Amino acid sequence: MAPPKDTMFRSADMSLTQLYISNEIGREVVSALGELGVMDFRDLNSETTAFQRTFTQEIRRLDNVERQLRYFHSQMDKASIPMRSIYDFNNPFTSPSASEIDELADKSQSLENRISSLNESYETLKKREVELTESRWVLREAGGFFDRARGQTEEIRQSVDDDDAPLLQDVEQHGQADTGGDRSFSVMNIGFVAGVIPRERIAAFERILWRTLRGNLYMNQSEIPEPIINPENNEEISKNVFIIFAHGKEIIAKIRKISESLGAALYSVDENSELRRDQVRETNQRLNDLASVLRNTKSTLDAELTAIGRNLAAWMVIIKKEKATYQTLNKFSYDHQRKTLIAEAWAPTNSLGLIKSSLQDVNDRAGLSVPTIVNQIKTTKTPPTYFKTNRFTLGFQTIIDAYGTIKYREVNPALPAIVTFPFMFAVMFGDFGHGVILFLASLAMIYYERKLQRSKLDELFSMIFYGRYIVFMMGVFSMYTGLIYCDAFSLELPIFKSMWVWDNDGRGPTSSRVEGYTYPFGLDWRWHDTDNDLLFSNSYKMKLSILLGWCHMTFSLCWSLVNSRYFHTPIDIWGNFLPGMIFFQSIFGYLSFSIVYKWAVDWAARGQNPPSLLNMLIYMFLQPGTLENPDAPLYKGQATVQVILLLLALICVPILLFLKPFYLRWEHNKARALGYRGIGESTRVSALDDDDDDEEGRTLNGGRESFGDDEDGIAMITQDIGHGEDHEEFEFSEVMIHQVIHTIEFCLNCVSHTASYLRLWALSLAHQRLSIVLWDMTMKNAFGYTGVTGAILMVPVFYLWFVLTVFVLCVMEGTSAMLHSLRLHWVEAMSKHFIGDGVPFEPFSFEVLLEEEPVE
Amino acid sequence: MANGWAPFIGAVVVAAFCAIVWFAAPKGENQTIWRSTLILSAVSMYLMWAITFLAQLHPLISPIRPGLRPESELGH
Numbered sequence: 001m002a003p004p005k006d007t008m009f010r011s012a013d014m015s016l017t018q019l020y021i022s023n024e025i026g027r028e029v030v031s032a033l034g035e036l037g038v039m040d041f042r043d044l045n046s047e048t049t050a051f052q053r054t055f056t057q058e059i060r061r062l063d064n065v066e067r068q069l070r071y072f073h074s075q076m077d078k079a080s081i082p083m084r085s086i087y088d089f090n091n092p093f094t095s096p097s098a099s100e101i102d103e104l105a106d107k108s109q110s111l112e113n114r115i116s117s118l119n120e121s122y123e124t125l126k127k128r129e130v131e132l133t134e135s136r137w138v139l140r141e142a143g144g145f146f147d148r149a150r151g152q153t154e155e156i157r158q159s160v161d162d163d164d165a166p167l168l169q170d171v172e173q174h175g176q177a178d179t180g181g182d183r184s185f186s187v188m189n190i191g192f193v194a195g196v197i198p199r200e201r202i203a204a205f206e207r208i209l210w211r212t213l214r215g216n217l218y219m220n221q222s223e224i225p226e227p228i229i230n231p232e233n234n235e236e237i238s239k240n241v242f243i244i245f246a247h248g249k250e251i252i253a254k255i256r257k258i259s260e261s262l263g264a265a266l267y268s269v270d271e272n273s274e275l276r277r278d279q280v281r282e283t284n285q286r287l288n289d290l291a292s293v294l295r296n297t298k299s300t301l302d303a304e305l306t307a308i309g310r311n312l313a314a315w316m317v318i319i320k321k322e323k324a325t326y327q328t329l330n331k332f333s334y335d336h337q338r339k340t341l342i343a344e345a346w347a348p349t350n351s352l353g354l355i356k357s358s359l360q361d362v363n364d365r366a367g368l369s370v371p372t373i374v375n376q377i378k379t380t381k382t383p384p385t386y387f388k389t390n391r392f393t394l395g396f397q398t399i400i401d402a403y404g405t406i407k408y409r410e411v412n413p414a415l416p417a418i419v420t421f422p423f424m425f426a427v428m429f430g431d432f433g434h435g436v437i438l439f440l441a442s443l444a445m446i447y448y449e450r451k452l453q454r455s456k457l458d459e460l461f462s463m464i465f466y467g468r469y470i471v472f473m474m475g476v477f478s479m480y481t482g483l484i485y486c487d488a489f490s491l492e493l494p495i496f497k498s499m500w501v502w503d504n505d506g507r508g509p510t511s512s513r514v515e516g517y518t519y520p521f522g523l524d525w526r527w528h529d530t531d532n533d534l535l536f537s538n539s540y541k542m543k544l545s546i547l548l549g550w551c552h553m554t555f556s557l558c559w560s561l562v563n564s565r566y567f568h569t570p571i572d573i574w575g576n577f578l579p580g581m582i583f584f585q586s587i588f589g590y591l592s593f594s595i596v597y598k599w600a601v602d603w604a605a606r607g608q609n610p611p612s613l614l615n616m617l618i619y620m621f622l623q624p625g626t627l628e629n630p631d632a633p634l635y636k637g638q639a640t641v642q643v644i645l646l647l648l649a650l651i652c653v654p655i656l657l658f659l660k661p662f663y664l665r666w667e668h669n670k671a672r673a674l675g676y677r678g679i680g681e682s683t684r685v686s687a688l689d690d691d692d693d694d695e696e697g698r699t700l701n702g703g704r705e706s707f708g709d710d711e712d713g714i715a716m717i718t719q720d721i722g723h724g725e726d727h728e729e730f731e732f733s734e735v736m737i738h739q740v741i742h743t744i745e746f747c748l749n750c751v752s753h754t755a756s757y758l759r760l761w762a763l764s765l766a767h768q769r770l771s772i773v774l775w776d777m778t779m780k781n782a783f784g785y786t787g788v789t790g791a792i793l794m795v796p797v798f799y800l801w802f803v804l805t806v807f808v809l810c811v812m813e814g815t816s817a818m819l820h821s822l823r824l825h826w827v828e829a830m831s832k833h834f835i836g837d838g839v840p841f842e843p844f845s846f847e848v849l850l851e852e853e854p855v856e
Numbered sequence: 857m858a859n860g861w862a863p864f865i866g867a868v869v870v871a872a873f874c875a876i877v878w879f880a881a882p883k884g885e886n887q888t889i890w891r892s893t894l895i896l897s898a899v900s901m902y903l904m905w906a907i908t909f910l911a912q913l914h915p916l917i918s919p920i921r922p923g924l925r926p927e928s929e930l931g932h
Contacts, residue, residue, distance in 0.1 A: 007888035393889060418889070419896035427904070480901055484908050499912065500919050508921035516859065518913050521905065530919040540911045547907055599910040600860070610916065 005350070008393060010409045010566075011838070012348040014383035017355075019343040020373040025366045026332070026341045027098060030325045030844075032362045036354060037845025039345040040384055044333040053330040062323040065105050068112045069316050072308050075115060078234065081305045086313040086855050087454055096318055104315060111308060118301045125297060126231035129290050134196040134239070135267040136283045137224050141241040142194045142269045143276055145220045191252040192271075194243040197264035199223065202240050205262050209244065212254065218245040243269070316855045321846050328844050344377075346384050346841065352376070383408050386841035391449075395467045396421065403826045404836035409566065411559045413830050420552060422473035424824050427548065428763035428817040429474070431771060432482030433489035437810050439475030442468050474818075484522040485764070489805065490771035492525035500526040537768075541761040543595045549757025550592040552829055557581055560833035575660030576742070579652035584750050586645040586652075591617060591754075594634060608632055620646060657743045661735045668730045745831075753828045759820050767813050774804055860913060863906040870902040 006012040017039075021029045033039050045053060076083060096104075197205055202221065209217060220243050227236040242264070244255050259266060270276050332341040347355060352374070359372045385406050389397050393414065399421065400406065400414040426435070445452060445468040452465055464471065486493050499519045502508040511526065523540070527533040557580065564572035594613055603610045615628045620642045627639055782790065782797040830836075874895045881890040 005885070007885070009888050009892075388885070390886070415888070415892050416896055418893050419900060423897075423900045477897075477901075481904065484904055502921065510920055511918045513915070513918065518859065518862070518909065520862070520909070522908055524912060524919075526919050529922060531922045532917060532920050536915070536917055536919075540908070543911065544904070544907050548903065551903060596910060599913055602914040603916065604914065 008412055008415045011385040011387055014346050015349045016377045016379050017345055017347050018375040018377055021341040022368055022370045023339045023341055026329055028362050030328050032358050034844055034846045037843050037847050038351040039347045040841050040843050041328055041331050041345040043331045055326040055329050058326045062319055065108050066319050068108045072312055076305050076309055079305055081309050083309045083312050089314055101322055122297045123231050125294050132283055132287045134265055138194050138241050138267040139280045141222045142243045145243045146271055190245050190247055192243055192245045193255045194269045195259055195264045195266035196239045196241055199238045199240050201262050208258055313855050324849050384841035385838035392469045395470045405838040405840050407835040407838045410835050411562050417825055421821055421825055422477045424821040425474050425817050426477030426481040427760045429478045430481030430485040430764055431487045432479050434810050435475050435478030435482045438471055438478055442472035442475050486523040486525045490775045492528035494525045496520055498526040499524050541764055545757045545760035547592055549754055550588055556829040556832040571660050571663045579656040580746055583649045583652040586649040588754050590645050661739045664735055665732050756828055763817055763820055771809055866902055870898050873898050
């Protein structure tokens, strides 16, 4: 029997399948199924931990390879070498053989060694280079200090050299010092420390030195004009060269310690200028040598990384798939005797043929004589809910799924939402011009779909892009409702001849109707910019909201009928749907009828004032049988009809309240009387009813009719691996409470939900008023000027108006209208029929995997 | 031109359109989506139009121009 075609109306028909896979081709089979992406494998080893599973070793190895690939990627980022995009490969999705994976693992291992050794030597060299550069700066700057300091040596008291020297010797030796020329500091017993320190530490450094040495130092420093690059993290640090002169060995040692603890690098400088010159020369030479070595290393590294970058994306994809394959294999149970893997998976019944044929392919390729066996198992477990979506329906399905997972085979609210969601939006957003903007924006997104999908988008835009087909529908319907409201950027659209003519030869202010003519499409444009346009459009839009709300809710309520018919629960029809429907229609169906009826009657021709509908509804409830104005009824016999309707609604409440729970209790008791028992309630059952023990054994078997009527005993395996989805025991009080809640909710919601649809009116009013204000404040003022001023003024004002239109009216107002439409669907419509206790279908699919963790 | 029968004529037109869509919808796995989308669109657009039309069929008020006093009051 071929299953019926899967449509979006109901979730796909699923079957629990069991696969017997020969151990040798397990990997190939799973990888082929991953390419298909239609099987949701059940975990058959849920009681074992991740480490105890069969393929943990393989996964660890792949983890290591993945880490190595990530390492390459980070190295490439560091060297800013681009990776070849995943989209440039012809076919990155071919599944590799096991030996290819081994090869890849070996290759990435050796590459990692090579890259890391290259990197290490590069970093060492770089560090050396930094040191040399710093040392050169120290030499250069310190040289300056020395030269300056030398000029001042004569001012330094000579007494420091020799404590015993008489005070006057200083003066006597003055001339000698001059002739000495090249007097060294060491003679004066003055030591010095030179080095480099990060600039932000210099203040602290100075302060600490000053405090610890009590001022016994002379410090000189200068900034290095160019920043020094730290090779470890490629960060630029600006540093200062310092040189500190102090007196005494201990103090020098102390200074050294302090500067090292503050992260300064110390370099030796010779005070002799000759030697210093040599030092500088030597440093420069070494720097040159180092630079050339560095260049070589860098180019080798870059070449290596570029070569890797050409294939890295493909490798990443392959390893990701391989890892997922083994993770899935870990869910299988292994039959040691028959050397087969046993897997259980949910799959759409319609895909079984595809699955079988691709398994056959794998078998043929491997040249194995033992075929892979695919079995269908019957089970009482709830199958997962699966909708095959396409680009167009994905957004709408996501909206509904965001509210709750749809029950298996339940009516899918996303199908009507394709129209009703954007339509409700458009009722609130009705403006032809804004609709055109939305429409064009969505068209652009759809046209550049491929390009945009591949590029990285920011969060807000990617959300809009995700819903581009929703925006498309919104745009289409907004244009339509804009035409109906006769608004384009708040201006009128005089398409047809107006049904109103100004009195007094077109001067007004009053108007009269063209006899026998009604404006054929939408609102008459004559209402624009009149004194009483709000009076008219409010009454119109309020009634429009009520009528559309009534239609939408009745439509949604009907789906509950479809559901209960499909699930063969007639009690839901008699106990829930029918009384609910009658209750709703006798109040709000009647209100909708009255609105239309009142419109259809020509009250002026009757010479009668039409009765107020609001008061009518209030009187219907508060004083049944009487009318506000008994002399002028809406129609003949109005009072009687209203009493009947009210009684009908009242009768429905107890039916809604009691019918279903009492029916269920009666059914349950009948089953009990016949001796049926729930599975697994054996002990309690015998305590409640005085059944004999042997009889209980019999009844237990009677209760499990839905299990294992399969050909062979294979199906037994599913019974043991339950996730605790027991049959719920019948408990009358619970059912009753549930029904009481449902009844109260339903009756109150009929009122509040109808009122809730008035948001259609409120939002559309707000949107229209806002766009009128925007036009009046900008463009209308600009049109007031003529000539050159007007022309010049027009440009900025137009831009202002346009930008505000897009951002305030389209984006902001659009978002709010969308949220309100969302609420109308989630709350007002779906509460009428949505069951929604499904389990989402999560197939093992490489495509989904790569979507979730994209390789970029 | 347009009179009280227009909503009924419109309903017939929409019903005819729906019937055409039902049979002419492209075959294949998206047939349901085509049918439901087109039919629902047609019906909801019709509803909106019909409601607007009915609201103006026998209007209880007529437009009044802003900022002008009736000339008759001024003149006499």
